[in-house]
Amino acid sequence: MARREYRGIEKKQARWGFAFVIPSMLFFSLFSFYPIINAFYTSFFDKRALSKAPPKFLGLGNYIRLFDPARAASELSFLNSLRATLVFTLGTFIPLLILSLLVAVFISNLGNNKAKKFFQIAYYSPAILSSVVAATIWMIIFDPRGLGNQWVNFLMHTPGIDHKWLVDPVMEQVSTMVIYFWKYIGYFVILFITGLATIPPTLYEAATIDGANKNQTFWRITLPLLKPTVVLVSVMAMLQCLKTFSTQYMLYTNGAPRAPINVITFNIYVTGIQQQYLGRASAMSVVLFVLMLVLTLLQFKTTNSEQTEY
Amino acid sequence: MKKMCVLALIAVLLLPTLLFAQGAKETVDENAPVTVQYWTHEDPARTSLETELIAQFMADNPNITVVRTTQSSSKQIELVQTAFAANQGPDMFNLPIENQYAYITNYRVAPVDYKAAGYASKQDLLDKYVDGVLDTVTFEGEVYGLPLELTNWCIYLNKNVFRDAGLDPEKDYPKTWEEMADISEKLAIRDGDILIRRGFDFRYPYYLTFFVPMVEQLGGDLISSDGKQAIVGDDAWIKALTFMQEWGPSGRNLGSPTYKNARKLFDMDNNDMAMAHSGLYQEGRIAEDNPAFFESKEWMVIPFPVFENAVRDVAANYYGHFFMVNADSDPAVQKAAWKLAGFLLSHGVDYLTRGGNLIQPTKALFASDTLKNMPYSDVFINDMARAHMIYYGQNSAEIQTQLRYAVESVMLSGVSPEKALATLRSAVQEIIDEQ
Structure with a gap:
């Protein structure tokens, strides 16, 4: 009897819970789940953007083509895109994680509230700039006659040297990393500042009474207690970097060569939108999805943090 | 209950796939305006x-x-x-x-x-x-x-810049691509490697419009007349690619796709662009952007050049x-x-x-x-x-992307014209085979 009553309450609660969840589930299924299923399905077909003819079933044909070793030599191949994506992710995500943490600690430790707010806004503002504005700013900097060459040549006393920001393959990759870093560091700084605010000040007071210096406080209190935020930020930053597109698109449309910055998302865009091979582009997006899933799981596993308790 | 919830969730998740499986169709009421x-x-x-x-x-x-x-x-x-x-x-x-x-x-x-x-x-x-x-x-x-x-597109020329470099625009304007490179060298002003003033620069990345005709002048073709073979006349392609390599920052450093769009600079008449490639419509844009320059008549338009040893007289497509x-x-x-x-x-x-x-x-x-x-x-x-319609086919946009890759790899990335041509050939051949 008692068991029946319990189930009744559970049912009632579940019904309400379900009612609250339905709108977001609908939204998710419409804008995320359906495109994922559709891309997965399309990846088995030779589907062209403009063709009205029924797409030809290829089975794993699109996937075999992506990983075909005979195509690996081409700088525009999918395998090169994998390389470009991993280089960009490693080159951006690690500095982004470390420096955003350091900047967040620096801002949190500022005594002056006005200065704190100023730095928070200053670091965050690039994140809300539109891609068009960001493109204009960086093209002014990276133009051979632009500010980039002027500043570097002034600092290094090397007048007249063109540092080929958008021409040299290595410099071009570095340029994309710099732009991305500039655009997103503020976002992660804010996340870290929020994480730092959750650490009870009493712990720092106790540490000060025990004679701990700032360095010890950081390594023994701040960092361990910030671990959940570090995991969150690292996963988010890594996923953001794997999905990078607008920076590479912006450089390409301004004349930079494609091969060094042909990351997977950019290859998907060129293959699906410019070249109209939707099936092939869908296969690429499925591979990217799997890659992101595996790396995220791996990251969760390796940084498996025990619950922080104060 | 749990099973019910799971089934309901799956149903919600799959709803859009049922809704959009056939694609949305818009119906128009014929009686409506x-x-x-x-x-x-x-x-x-x-x-x-x-x-x-x-x-x-x-x-x-x-x-x-x-x-x-x-x-x-x-x-x-x-x-x-x-x-x-x-x-x-x-x-x-x-x-x-x-x-x-x-x-x-x-x-x-x-x-x-x-x-x-x-x-x-x-x-x-x-x-x-x-x-x-x-x-x-x-x-x-x-x-x-x-x-x-x-x-x-023809070539717009700024007479002031020519005179500034000691050239007579009416007589010294370039008639061949070789002259175009030599005159651009005279017109160029550099700060070390950095071009402060360019003589001429191409209209990147519209390679089907200007680069393919350059190849055709030398006897090459993008696609054979029967439409089955990509890249005809290797010598012509190599010469044209070599010309572009020489034009770029690793060659004579006369221009590059990473500099600001030449025709926009041209309109402003700021002594930083002597010649730019554009259509008749550019006249309206000059008049709009810089009426004083337009009215001054200190600009003129010259024909698309040809190579000295051209075998065909072809202008920009x-x-x-x-x-x-x-x-x-x-x-x-x-x-x-x-x-x-x-x-x-x-x-x-x-x-x-x-x-x-x-x-x-x-x-x-x-x-x-x-x-x-x-x-x-x-x-x-x-x-x-003396021109013809640009190459158009089901995948001409994709071919233009491959041309861009070939030209810019020799201009900017140090790839040899021979290697770029081999890559271009296999890519374009694959495109036309799939067509």
């Missing part, structure tokens, strides 16, 4: 003219509402394609023919409704246009588009933008769209004089004094006579 969605690329002068003409058209046809939407030309290409892929394409649109041809071969656009567009018959339409112009949009015996503009109508639109909307296209195109002189200096290739306009009296229109018309 007709609305024509017209998508076109940005061009301030044309916008001003078309706004006026469309208002007049709607006043004459009260049951037709025209919604004109503009996007930048590069975005327009992607938006139209994405909309068509989702079966939500505009009723009427225009794109460059190299991007537009695939809409015809994929049956996404409707044949011209001659009567609605104001022609007695197909023959009447053909008779009104310059011979061959409509061949580009003729497929399986039907005409699928009406030309909004036919454009070719011309390209067209055509009005096309969505085959999936309601028949009443299609009729209204063709009526609108015909009405707009009946104002060819207005497009030439105050609609962005666009040339609509009708016999009447080509014979008119209005065109002949436009500054340097003779240079454009003469160049058009």
